[in-house]
Amino acid sequence: xxxxxxxxxxxxxxxxxxxxxxxxxxxxxxxxxxxxxxxxxxxxxxxxxxxxxxxxxxxxxxxxxxxxxxxxxxxxxxxxxxxxxxxxxxxxxxxxxxxxxxxxxxxxxxxxxxxx
Numbered sequence: 780x781x782x783x784x785x786x787x788x789x790x791x792x793x794x795x796x797x798x799x800x801x802x803x804x805x806x807x808x809x810x811x812x813x814x815x816x817x818x819x820x821x822x823x824x825x826x827x828x829x830x831x832x833x834x835x836x837x838x839x840x841x842x843x844x845x846x847x848x849x850x851x852x853x854x855x856x857x858x859x860x861x862x863x864x865x866x867x868x869x870x871x872x873x874x875x876x877x878x879x880x881x882x883x884x885x886x887x888x889x890x891x892x893x894x895x
Contacts, residue, residue, distance in 0.1 A: 788889030801874030
């Protein structure tokens with residue numbers, strides 16, 4: 780089992796920045812991909828960014844150039860640095876972890892609100 784705990788959400792004005800963190804605990808040696816997804820009210824959950832154990836990164840087109848995902852494999856922590864935030868970035872952000880064995884885990888979510 781893997782437990783994911785997110786932190787760093789909050790309220791920020793448009794153009795501002797926030798940094799999200801997600802710490803994994805439990806049986807972490809089997810984790811391959813970690814990442815961030817978000818879900819805005821009335822919308823489906825969507826991918827924001829992912830990073831594999833080997834360092835391959837994938838971004839949603841809507842955040843490319845503004846968000847940066849990084850990972851500390853020693854601390855089993857993934858980060859999402861969000862810059863130039865827009866009101867449309869407002870959502871609950873969820874941390875995810877996928878293991879080599881095919882299991883998926885989710886954090887409890889952290890609210891990010893961007894005011895205009």
